[in-house]
Amino acid sequence: MKTICVFCGSKHGDLPKYTAVARELGRILAQNDVGLVYGGGSVGLMTEIADAVLEDDGHVVGVIPQALVDMEVAHLGLPDLRIVHSMHERKALMAELSDGFIAMPGGFGTLEELFEVITWGQLGFHHKPCGVLNVEGYYDGLLSFLDGAVEHGFLNPVHRQMLLVSNEPNDLLEQLRAYEPPSIEKVLKEDEL
Numbered sequence: 754m755k756t757i758c759v760f761c762g763s764k765h766g767d768l769p770k771y772t773a774v775a776r777e778l779g780r781i782l783a784q785n786d787v788g789l790v791y792g793g794g795s796v797g798l799m800t801e802i803a804d805a806v807l808e809d810d811g812h813v814v815g816v817i818p819q820a821l822v823d824m825e826v827a828h829l830g831l832p833d834l835r836i837v838h839s840m841h842e843r844k845a846l847m848a849e850l851s852d853g854f855i856a857m858p859g860g861f862g863t864l865e866e867l868f869e870v871i872t873w874g875q876l877g878f879h880h881k882p883c884g885v886l887n888v889e890g891y892y893d894g895l896l897s898f899l900d901g902a903v904e905h906g907f908l909n910p911v912h913r914q915m916l917l918v919s920n921e922p923n924d925l926l927e928q929l930r931a932y933e934p935p936s937i938e939k940v941l942k943e944d945e946l
Contacts, residue, residue: 754930756788756814758851760866761798762859763826771858772801774888778857778922779805785926786811790850792843793817793835795828798857803828816847844869853882853929858891874934875912882932884917884925892918911935 765772779802782789789806792799793815806813807830815834817827822836837843848854848870856867871883885892896918902908917932919925 754787754852754926756790756812756851756853757782757926757929758790758847758854758870759802759857760854760859760863761791761802761857762863763792763794763797763799764860765797765801766858768889770889771798771891774886774922775801775857776805778802778855778886779811780809781922781926782806783809783811787926788812788814790814790816790847792847792862793828793831794821794826795830796826798859800828802857803831807831814850816843816850818843848873848879848881851881853932854884855925855929856883856885856892858886858888864895871916874915880934882917882929882934883915884919884929886922886925887918887920890920 761775775798779789783806789803789811791803794800794817803813803815813831813833815828815831816837818837818839821827827834835846837846844866854870856863873879874881874883899908899913903910903913915935917925917928919928
């Protein structure tokens with residue numbers, strides 16, 4: 754696994770632990786020679802993880818739309834900052850450059866990015882692992898919701914298992930490395946029954 758895309762908040766959140774874990778994940782990526790792909794921002798958890806990777810001489814690629822550059826939220830200290838035209842182009846390039854995905858705590862944008870890439874995996878458009886770093890139980894409610902979607906017949910249990918979860922960065926990275934995607938064709942046929 755050469756690169757991980759990390760989706761995370763443009764804010765720091767209300768707990769210092771969110772920042773601490775973002776920086777810990779950044780250090781772990783750099784120390785394991787795993788490059789970071791992220792949204793290119795200089796705000797919130799985004800800048801914390803990028804700076805931690807850079808401080809440990811790791812590789813960072815930021816991908817940001819021009820509109821956000823114009824709002825002066827781009828991380829201008831990145832050696833590789835790619836400026837694109839739209840959010841759609843941003844997400845497509847981030848996915849293309851990455852071997853796996855981690856969502857840290859964040860808001861609407863983080864959730865939207867996570868659900869897009871896991872949906873692509875569910876449909877077999879890619880076979881890359883997706884995980885959430887469940888810092889201080891941040892994603893507990895979302896995980897319960899997904900379990901309910903399985904219970905109510907809207908989400909196949911095999912697809913639910915595609916979302917890897919840990920509250921510890923090293924453990925989540927190991928889960929991503931060990932990930933084996935389900936046989937999508939078989940699952941889709943079972944869904945048709």
